[in-house]
Amino acid sequence: MFPIVQYQPLRLITQNTPSNMCLKLMFSRPVAFPQTWKSWLSSHSLLGNKNVILMGPPGAGKTTVGRIVGQKLDCPVIDVDDDVLETTWNMSVSEKLQDVGNEQFLEEEGKALLKLSASGSVISLTGSNPLHAASMQHVKRNGLVVYLDVPTAVIMRRLQVMRVDRIVGQGPGVSLRDILQFRKQFYKRWHDIRVLCAGESTAEAVAEKVLDAVKRYQNSELETFISTRASRSGNCKEKDSAKYFSDVVTEGLAPDGGLFVPENGLPKLSAGEWQSLIEATYVERAQVILERCIHPADIPASTLGEIIATAYGENFTCSKIAPVRHLTGNQFLLELFHGPTASFKDFALQIMPHIFAYCVPRSCNYLVLVATSGDTGSAVLDGFSRLRDADKQRIAVMSFFPEDGVSQIQKSQMIGCQKENARSIGVKSDFDFCQTAIKQIFTNSDYTGFLTIEYGTALAAANSINWARLLPQIVYHASAYLDLVNQDIIAFGSPVDVCIPTGNFGNILAALYAKMMGIPIRKCICASNENNVLTDFVRTGTYDLRGRRLIPTSSPAIDILKSSNLERYLHLIASGDGQLVSQLYNQLENQGHFQLQRGLLEKLQRDVVAGWCSEEDCLAAIHSVYSTTGYILDTHTAVAKVVADRLQDRTCPIIISSTAHYSKFAPAILRALRIAEIKQNPLSQLHLLSSYSPLPPVHWGLLETLKRNENEGHQICAADTSVLMSHIEALIQSHFTKVY
Structure with missing residues (x-):
């Protein structure tokens, strides 16, 4: 395997927000190709010199849809089965498979695809092409991979009609359904765009969805965010002032004190698209929904898939x-x-830290501030503690909670979740004060500017005021x-x-x-x-x-x-x-x-x-x-x-x-x-509840946290915004290097 260097166009940032003061000229995240998407657009062709590459399981309709897309774009169409493999081998695909067997077939198929050179074309891959890494890297260099995602049950029915009972890579004792499920990991790895194909969708309808998806991919500048308090007349449409998903994740609160929302609203899935997810797993549903809400210019689909799999993996006790x-x-x-x-906060805060770490510039340190009425504190501390070590060195978290306004177990959780880059502070007030104080700190440009200049540190939010908290x-x-x-x-x-x-x-x-x-x-x-x-x-x-x-x-x-x-x-x-x-x-x-x-x-x-x-x-x-x-x-x-x-x-x-x-x-x-309530510590209370064999059982993760941290303490501060600010600076001083 060899590396692919892939970048999205530059986005120029001119606002003097705390986040942006760290980096006036920011390279956005790696995405699909080394050229700007404007190079794709011309008055004559959607493609320019790029290929649209259709990928999916056998029976997904890649060949038929590819021909329709090619007709609509008035460009060449290449079917890998007919135009590459059979031409190279001088025999049919089925004959080749019988001749060499599964493993050798995949290698021979990959070698043939490596020789393909095309531009401005529609290419229909075989169902097994994605299993060969080198050849997929080769075609991705000059193309956009579109995954025709058809429900497995629909594929099974189609293959039955086509009288196909075995496919490439299917060994003895492996069912057709199993091999189709196995291949999904490769489709997830390579796709740039997913097109959900409901069972009743016609090839013409799927082709239109492919074209719409390609247009969306090209036009990342259309998926902007605005503040809930932005006036229509004052809403600047200049590119340099536009806010994208990465920006709103980084900044949290809008400069005018409002909250960020998608300027053009959320995408709507058709009834057929929702129905295609009925048998999907939670992780699969999450990826489809979040791909539609997060433009790949901010987080590529394959990276988003890795983040989702990490967030909703073994850290959840129910499959x-x-x-x-x-x-x-x-x-x-x-x-x-x-x-x-x-708590439900885990659904956002197991994924949000990874999204945040991916989106923020590497040139800045970030301190994430949280006000919590109980559950958010431990959830955000746990979530950010799961970042890679390199990310934890540049991202710290501070949680403020009402000292007497949370349960003893919630407090024990927050104390127990403290790490080297995470602190939890009790405030002698209620949640509303904590939340209001954090909003005041965010909008205090003198203070945020001081932190940026003095410590190279910007403030960010992980409360539900942050769009990345709400979206999951x-x-x-x-x-x-x-x-x-x-x-x-x-x-x-x-x-x-x-x-x-x-x-x-x-x-x-x-x-x-x-x-x-x-x-x-x-x-x-x-x-x-x-x-x-x-x-x-x-x-x-x-x-x-x-x-x-x-x-x-x-x-x-x-x-x-x-x-x-x-x-x-x-x-x-x-x-x-x-x-x-x-x-x-x-x-x-x-x-x-x-x-x-x-x-x-x-x-x-x-x-x-x-x-x-x-x-x-x-x-x-x-x-x-x-x-x-x-x-x-x-x-x-x-x-x-x-x-x-x-x-x-x-x-x-x-x-x-x-x-x-x-x-x-x-x-x-x-x-x-x-x-009868017993005056004992939280751990004893949980053991007492457990003795009643309740449904559901006592939460094991909570038990483990309390066992580890029975005697740890925490800091408590007065209900004074300036005192909260001093705690913030103290954490920055201890965790981040001062800028000289």
Whole structure:
């Protein structure tokens, strides 16, 4: 094998944001070819001197689709089977296979492809070409590899009609399905673009999708991001001011204090495309969805695939990653607690650090700041601790949490997850202060500029204000629906409701985004605890913080009054009116409230309903469910269960997001189950719960963390933004080299 040097065009950056001050002229990430994509465009041809290379399993339609694409582009078409192999060998492919056997055939096939020299053509590969590395590297040098991704079941049916019962590489005792599955790893390795081919798609329709995908690949400059507070008149379209996925991952918060969103919205998958994912694994679904949301100019498909496989691998205790379990009646639980820190935050924070490390320039150090109401802290510390050593040397993390506003087990987790590049600080205040203080630090240009100049360090965010935190959450909402279809609970196209315990509005926003992308979600039910500002807002359109005091509850992850991601949803239903969003949030900041216009409230209420749950009802629900099913809900899931019981109309299934494992809230669970609470450490509480043989079992990762770190301490600071800033500088001084 020999290396491929592949770069995307330069992107000139002129803004003096903390991230960009590190590097005014930045090379973006490696992608598919050594020339700028503009070289592909001409007034006469989509291709220029590049090839479009169709790849996929036998029966995918590569030859037929290739001919149609060639006709549309008015360019030569090369079928590797007919025009390369049989011409080279002077015999048919089947005769050659019989003559030399599987292993030698693959080598001979690869050698023949190495001799191919073409430009401005459409090339249809054989199904087995991707198994030969050197020849694939050869064709990729002057071409764009398009993967025709057809569901295995569809391929099996097509091959049966074609009377094909064996394919290249299939040895004794290996089924046709097994060899098709085996080949997927090679298709994932080599493709630049994936085209989902639903079973009923015509060759003409697939050809159109190929052309659309190639155009998208070429035009990375069209997939830009804007701030939720950007005014239409002031939205500059100059290339130098454009924000791309890599930029928003790096910067986190927009310079004007708003949140980044895709300027042209999220992509929508057709019903056929979603149906092609019904039998797919969670990792396969994640790659398809994220490929459509992240342009390959920012992260190439093969690299993204490696990141996803790393994120959702052995660090999850359930092979299904996000399984859907029947609870009772037409209620289903989406179990989001099988990650290493036992909460739904792992779904984003096992993948986000790798995305972040890939996207940020190598010339800067980065300190990731996090405000947490409990689960985010340990999840972000664990996620960033899994980076490669070289990345950990240039990326550090600091998490701020309310010292008395998280459970003892959550606090023990955060303390135990501290590493050489990661610190956790308790703040003598509530989550809203922590979140507001971090936003103030990000928008303090004097301070961020000082850190950049003095230490060569830029600040970044890993809260759900960062788009890379929110994006992976779309996947599990889509996956849950597909699982219900795969389990024959519903037919594809039938609606479901979802009920999500939420305080910061990120998790429920991800469900709303999944709906926008084509998942048939009817209603999103927003479940609050006694901090029910969101319930009041959804019902009345008034977001009112005047006189409100944050109430500590047994579901601390939703003990939030200022819901950051609500801003993204308001921007969406206001049709991108950033000026209106800016006015609303300025009014909230200055006057403590705002009122949504009637038309926008009606629009919101078409998608979202809301309810809240008292502490008493939360604990009663945990006891009731355990008594009738033997299953233990955590306190947040119990909030959602109570609200779902009150608001669902039972005409369709409802998926309740189980956002954390009950092990994290052992004292509250012991009270709910009416087990005498013991005044012992968290580890003893978990052992007591385990003795009841609960379903699901006590989270093993949590047990291991507590065993390792029973006696470790942590720093505590006053509720003063300047004090938080001093802790930030102290970590930078100890971890990064000062710039002279």
